[in-house]
Amino acid sequence: MKIGVNAWCFPASMNAGEVLQKAEEYAYDGIELNLEDKAPGIFTMDSIQSDIESIKQQAEKHNLEIYSISTDLLWKYPLSSKDPDTREKGIAVVEKMLSIAEICGASSVLVVPGIVREGERYDEVYNRSMDAIKDLAEKAEQKKIQIGIENVWNDFLLSPLEFSSYIEEIGSDYVGAYLDIGNLFRTGYPDQWIELMKNRIVNVHVKDFKRSAGNDDGFVPLLAGDLNWSAVAESLDEVGYEGYVAPEIPPHKHHHELLLKQTAETMHYFFKVRRVVRK
Numbered sequence: 001m002k003i004g005v006n007a008w009c010f011p012a013s014m015n016a017g018e019v020l021q022k023a024e025e026y027a028y029d030g031i032e033l034n035l036e037d038k039a040p041g042i043f044t045m046d047s048i049q050s051d052i053e054s055i056k057q058q059a060e061k062h063n064l065e066i067y068s069i070s071t072d073l074l075w076k077y078p079l080s081s082k083d084p085d086t087r088e089k090g091i092a093v094v095e096k097m098l099s100i101a102e103i104c105g106a107s108s109v110l111v112v113p114g115i116v117r118e119g120e121r122y123d124e125v126y127n128r129s130m131d132a133i134k135d136l137a138e139k140a141e142q143k144k145i146q147i148g149i150e151n152v153w154n155d156f157l158l159s160p161l162e163f164s165s166y167i168e169e170i171g172s173d174y175v176g177a178y179l180d181i182g183n184l185f186r187t188g189y190p191d192q193w194i195e196l197m198k199n200r201i202v203n204v205h206v207k208d209f210k211r212s213a214g215n216d217d218g219f220v221p222l223l224a225g226d227l228n229w230s231a232v233a234e235s236l237d238e239v240g241y242e243g244y245v246a247p248e249i250p251p252h253k254h255h256h257e258l259l260l261k262q263t264a265e266t267m268h269y270f271f272k273v274r275r276v277v278r279k
Helices: 016-025 049-061 084-104 122-143 160-170 190-200 229-238 256-278
Strands: 002-006 030-036 065-071 108-111 146-150 175-180 201-206 244-247
Touching (some): 016 030, 049 065, 065 084, 084 108, 084 122, 108 122, 122 160, 146 160, 160 190, 190 201
Parallel strands (some): 002 030, 002 244
């Protein structure tokens, strides 16, 4: 497995060069960069090719692969929205991610497929989301970039069986699962999701979770929650997963350097060192 890190793990005050330098210092193999509405985001909807190429060159200088492009904009512009204009904005966001990924050599983009909200029927969200992803899958295939559908707290695709069925129904080799271990742990079990997703897994996000909290307050740094990370690593081994595993943990308010160091050490132990020890 490869050890990645999402840029949101670093303070927002850090520029691209500082983020990439720190990622190299902590021996990450690659980095996931994020598309945001506007500056000071590393990538924005207004980023042009030269901007993107510059970031790619900086990453290469620091021996990092930009392996994925993520965004939180699909919460603002859901692909499943009843409003056609909102859906079109969401589609434009994914198209921009695909364009950025192509320029910087990323192999995947992270997509939140839709959101079930009060007043929006589950089946209608499902169908609108499906239509949008099918169209985007064609564009992803043209660029040879994977769309990773992430399991998030969106009241949608709530079980590994439904999630797998959704991906199968899309019917594209360029659409798979972006599995977030922390997100699923509130109501599920990582080994079951991993086993049922198998070769559909595009990338993996990790953060820990305390089930006793049962809400957003339950998300905590690695080893501060209830997850058995050895079991997670073993399940990924068993299905032959060799892609990226990356933390998506907000920086500590006062001691971000220490949290980043601890996170990197924990990631390397469970997903690299532990594998050598087991052998």
